[in-house]
Amino acid sequence: MKRTIIPYTPQALEYAKHLRQNMTYTEVKLWMELRNGSMMGYDFDRQKPMLNYIVDFFCKDLMLAIEVDGITHEDEKVLLKDPIRQDEIEMYGVSFLRFNALDIVHDIKNVVRTLENWIFEFEERNGVNEMVKQKRFFLENPKNRKRDNPPQPLPGGDNPAVE
Structure with missing residues (x-):
């Protein structure tokens, strides 16, 4: 499947860099579940710029944005802007999952199960x-990773590197 390129503004990119360095506790907690392909072999980006916005997490292979709705999402201005922002991004084929920050803090297992x-x-x-299939195989069988395999002796001879 060909990936859709979603444009973003230079301002959004700069703000995303700032947000990556200042993640909230709930964002960090969810990131620990998503990073390094640990979510079923899928790679997620954090604080991903899109258009003039930033989504908390994004997986380009799934075209999925994940939003953590914390206390700032209770602000009236944010409540009005969130649906508009989401609609604009969804026009590029992106789906959204939203999680309440308290659910991430108190019930991360259910959040992961939902995802x-x-x-x-x-x-x-x-x-x-x-x-993704290949990443899953290595996640399920970590001993099959090349760097985890011990050196193998050369056929028919001494090999001082192998004890």
Whole structure:
């Protein structure tokens, strides 16, 4: 599947860099579940600029934005702008999942389960990318990673590197 490129403004890029260095506790907690392909083999970006906005997390293979709705989302201005912002980004084919910050703090297992269920449904409709299959294999079988395998002796001879 060809990826859609979502443009962003230079201002959004600069602000995203600032936000990456100043993540909230709930964003860090969720990031620990998403980073390094640990969410079913999918890569997520944090504080991803899109148009003139920033989404908390984004997976380009799933075209999925994840938003953490904390106390700032209770502000009246934010409540009015969030749907507009989401609609504009959804025009590029992006889906949204929103999680309450308190749910992330107190029930991260259910948040992860919700995300996994969303991914399973996505894969039933669209299939699984080969790179994701490979990442999952290595996540499930860490001993098969090249860097984790001990050096193998050369056939028919002494090998001082192998004890």
